[in-house]
Amino acid sequence: MLKIDNLHVKLEEEDKQILKGVTLEVPAGEVHAIMGPNGSGKSTLSYVLSGRDGYEVTEGSAMLGDIDLLELEPEERAAAGMFLAFQYPVEIPGVGNMTFLRTAVNAQRKARGQEEMSAADFLKFVRAKAKDLKIDADMLKRPVNVGFSGGEKKRNEILQMAMLEPKMCILDETDSGLDVDAMKLVSDGVNALRDENRGFLVITHYQRLLDHIVPDVVHIMAGGRIVKSGGPELALEVEKNGYADLMETA
Amino acid sequence: MAQDEHTIVKEGVEKETVDAVKSLGDKYKYGWETDIEMDYAPKGLTEDIVRLISQKNEEPEWMTEWRLNAYRRWLQMEEPDWAMVDYPEIDFQDQYYYARPKSMETKPKSLDEVDPKLLATYEKLGIPLKEQMILAGVEGAGEVPADGDNSDRKVAVDAVFDSVSVGTTFQKELKEAGVIFCSISEAIREHPELVKKYLGSVVPPTDNFYATLNSAVFSDGSFVYIPPGVRCPMELSTYFRINAENTGQFERTLIIADREAYVSYLEGCTAPQRDIAQLHAAVVEIVILDDAEVKYSTVQNWYPGDENGKGGIYNFVTKRADCRGDRSKVMWTQVETGSAVTWKYPSCVLRGDESQGEFYSIAITNNMQQADTGTKMTHLGKNTRSRIVSKGISAGRSNNTYRGLVSMHPKATNSRNYTQCDSLLIGDQCGAHTVPYIEVKNQSSRVEHEATTSKVDDDQMFYCRQRGMDEEEAVALIVNGFAKEVLQALPMEFAMEAQQLVAISLEGSVG
Numbered sequence: 046m047l048k049i050d051n052l053h054v055k056l057e058e059e060d061k062q063i064l065k066g067v068t069l070e071v072p073a074g075e076v077h078a079i080m081g082p083n084g085s086g087k088s089t090l091s092y093v094l095s096g097r098d099g100y101e102v103t104e105g106s107a108m109l110g111d112i113d114l115l116e117l118e119p120e121e122r123a124a125a126g127m128f129l130a131f132q133y134p135v136e137i138p139g140v141g142n143m144t145f146l147r148t149a150v151n152a153q154r155k156a157r158g159q160e161e162m163s164a165a166d167f168l169k170f171v172r173a174k175a176k177d178l179k180i181d182a183d184m185l186k187r188p189v190n191v192g193f194s195g196g197e198k199k200r201n202e203i204l205q206m207a208m209l210e211p212k213m214c215i216l217d218e219t220d221s222g223l224d225v226d227a228m229k230l231v232s233d234g235v236n237a238l239r240d241e242n243r244g245f246l247v248i249t250h251y252q253r254l255l256d257h258i259v260p261d262v263v264h265i266m267a268g269g270r271i272v273k274s275g276g277p278e279l280a281l282e283v284e285k286n287g288y289a290d291l292m293e294t295a
Numbered sequence: 296m297a298q299d300e301h302t303i304v305k306e307g308v309e310k311e312t313v314d315a316v317k318s319l320g321d322k323y324k325y326g327w328e329t330d331i332e333m334d335y336a337p338k339g340l341t342e343d344i345v346r347l348i349s350q351k352n353e354e355p356e357w358m359t360e361w362r363l364n365a366y367r368r369w370l371q372m373e374e375p376d377w378a379m380v381d382y383p384e385i386d387f388q389d390q391y392y393y394a395r396p397k398s399m400e401t402k403p404k405s406l407d408e409v410d411p412k413l414l415a416t417y418e419k420l421g422i423p424l425k426e427q428m429i430l431a432g433v434e435g436a437g438e439v440p441a442d443g444d445n446s447d448r449k450v451a452v453d454a455v456f457d458s459v460s461v462g463t464t465f466q467k468e469l470k471e472a473g474v475i476f477c478s479i480s481e482a483i484r485e486h487p488e489l490v491k492k493y494l495g496s497v498v499p500p501t502d503n504f505y506a507t508l509n510s511a512v513f514s515d516g517s518f519v520y521i522p523p524g525v526r527c528p529m530e531l532s533t534y535f536r537i538n539a540e541n542t543g544q545f546e547r548t549l550i551i552a553d554r555e556a557y558v559s560y561l562e563g564c565t566a567p568q569r570d571i572a573q574l575h576a577a578v579v580e581i582v583i584l585d586d587a588e589v590k591y592s593t594v595q596n597w598y599p600g601d602e603n604g605k606g607g608i609y610n611f612v613t614k615r616a617d618c619r620g621d622r623s624k625v626m627w628t629q630v631e632t633g634s635a636v637t638w639k640y641p642s643c644v645l646r647g648d649e650s651q652g653e654f655y656s657i658a659i660t661n662n663m664q665q666a667d668t669g670t671k672m673t674h675l676g677k678n679t680r681s682r683i684v685s686k687g688i689s690a691g692r693s694n695n696t697y698r699g700l701v702s703m704h705p706k707a708t709n710s711r712n713y714t715q716c717d718s719l720l721i722g723d724q725c726g727a728h729t730v731p732y733i734e735v736k737n738q739s740s741r742v743e744h745e746a747t748t749s750k751v752d753d754d755q756m757f758y759c760r761q762r763g764m765d766e767e768e769a770v771a772l773i774v775n776g777f778a779k780e781v782l783q784a785l786p787m788e789f790a791m792e793a794q795q796l797v798a799i800s801l802e803g804s805v806g
């Protein structure tokens with residue numbers, strides 16, 4: 046599904062290399078977790094995959110199935126099935142959450158040559174999904190992320206993911222700032238979407254999340270590279286001993 | 296829950312409109328012209344032309360004299376140059392001042408007699424001249440399930456084509472309510488006592504260069520009188536269409552809300568796409584008596600000229616409301632997306648005690664457009680209140696200026712003004728300027744002014760695009776959000792049209 050090969054990325058504006066040869070493959074149906082120290086390049090990887098400005102790929106490739114992601118505009122990647130739950134969801138004043146969602150859903154449908162969803166169908170759809178995540182009608186009406194609490198923002202990201210039904214979901218620290226109950230809601234939301242055609246890349250600092258969303262593979266990222274990969278037990282090891290040992294072995 | 300349903304449908308509508316826009320290939324979709332035979336008065340402006348216009352409208356002698364006085368005054372005036380707009384000198388002798396479709400020579404008695412070509416023009420513009428229930432003023436909106444709330448709304452329309460009023464709908468129903476809604480030329484003939492009493496009482500014929508010119512040569516426009524205690528049973532609207540070439544359009548609108556009356560009035564306008572700029576100098580006067588309220592909404596979409604600033608409408612408009620009565624109230628809402636040059640300051644004279652004036656404005660400029668717009672709040676009465684919310688959006692190489700005056704006179708004790716001016720910039724070649732003037736001549740009044748300038752945020756753009764919207768869709772969404780407060784002040788069907796216009800006006804502003 047997602048195949049990243051020897052990806053090197055530097056900042057466009059300055060001569061700073063951030064990713065130094067990331068190689069990673071997430072097959073369809075699998076959940077992979079990425080852990081790693083602050084500043085190791087996890088968010089940068091998620092941005093580069095989704096097409097944010099400001100980075101320059103100097104070497105390597107990133108494919109979604111047989112689509113070359115690096116060739117596409119962000120909205121084309123989205124339509125191809127790429128989704129990023131932001132570490133810091135963005136506020137858009139004055140734009141109702143519902144309007145935003147509907148614009149997004151229909152933009153993607155249109156890009157894929159599908160018919161737009163009618164207002165009535167959309168309403169039914171969004172209500173059902175929102176209910177699962179315990180997002181109330183008021184939050185759907187409010188402007189996108191404006192005045193949302195940290196946890197509400199993260200739940201809202203998962204709502205968007207559930208609505209857009211992407212092929213490849215990257216979750217960047219979606220668990221940060223969640224209380225115990227919200228963590229359960231979000232995990233259930235993710236698990237509900239798990240199926241053989243969909244892949245997940247879950248960036249997190251805490252093993253706790255991985256108790257709920259059990260990963261197939263755990264990768265450790267440090268200094269712009271994947272330094273170690275293993276099963277769920279790797280996360281436990283990190284939790285106990287920190288990154289120091291792992292970085293030595295790398 | 297019902298409340299919630301409603302909002303959601305409304306939200307859905309926004310989406311429809313954004314999409315309707317996306318499917319439009321042309322930048323300015325009203326740029327076509329109607330091929331119709333016209334009667335012109337000879338080019339240029341003289342006393343004879345003024346007399347001729349008066350005569351064509353079958354006006355009484357007093358009206359002809361009124362015009363001639365204005366004309367003589369105008370000859371002595373100079374065109375103002377203080378606004379932040381820059382345009383080639385206008386040759387006032389190289390314009391036609393009167394143009395009328397030939398078929399309108401004998402006034403049609405009802406809409407059934409109107410030239411089908413004219414009716415077709417309005418149909419193509421999406422303006423309902425048939426007396427039908429109006430679901431929504433714009434295409435695309437029809438697909439949205441009616442929520443019962445707006446399904447039986449009616450809007451009466453007065454359609455002005457070049458210099459003349461083509462017809463006014465729902466006359467009978469309005470008459471039953473005691474409301475007079477007709478063209479101003481008809482009002483001059485049929486209701487001279489009202490016209491004599493109020494015409495020029497808010498914007499005197501000597502007010503300013505363009506208003507004085509208008510007083511001399513205005514050809515048509517709308518007249519509204521709401522009698523005491525009457526709440527107008529439907530929205531009233533005038534739709535202006537400039538079709539003829541080299542023709543100035545000078546409409547005159549006079550609205551009177553008698554004691555305890557209420558009316559909501561909408562004004563829309565478009566013009567064909569032409570290389571040569573055209574002049575539009577309208578005057579709107581509103582008189583509001585004790586406890587009455589008027590809402591006046593405009594969606595101005597005159598042809599803005601092309602990317603290089605060629606052609607377009609020069610829009611020099613004087614709009615003023617006189618809150619003459621105690622506790623009277625006026626609300627101006629404007630969405631200015633068109634015109635090459637806009638010079639427009641809808642104003643409120645808060646004369647009555649406890650009267651209130653509100654001004655909500657969205658002004659969008661793209662390419663080479665220039666807008667100098669704002670408002671004047673003149674507080675004369677005690678305990679008067681005014682509120683100004685201005686949202687300026689500049690893109691391309693355009694210039695957008697907010698110019699506002701808030702003036703608290705010595706007797707306007709305990710009065711308040713709140714002004715909020717926000718500017719949004721798209722790209723780095725455009726300009727936004729805020730020019731607030733404040734005069735407070737008493738101790739107990741208070742004026743508050745807040746202003747912000749921001750750019751369309753890259754993170755917001757990326758967030759929208761990551762969710763699948765293309766750049767133009769994302770900008771339209773963000774800008775509509777920025778202007779929300781003003782859009783909400785518009786009547787439902789205008790709000791949808793306005794959202795659509797926001798997106799169209801910004802086409803080509805990104806990427």
Ligand SMILES: Nc1ncnc2c1ncn2[C@@H]1O[C@H](COP(=O)(O)OP(=O)(O)OP(=O)(O)O)[C@@H](O)[C@H]1O
Nearest residue numbers: 056063081082083084085086087088089090099132
């Ligand atoms: N636009 C930028 N300008 C300057 N430095 C940048 C920029 N983007 C990323 N960096 C740097 O690149 C490195 C990787 O950042 P990134 O956000 O990818 O880390 P991370 O692994 O997500 O960290 P965290 O766990 O704290 O979220 C950091 O040192 C960061 O400061």
Ligand SMILES: [Mg+2]
Nearest residue numbers: 087088089132
């Ligand atoms: Mg990060």
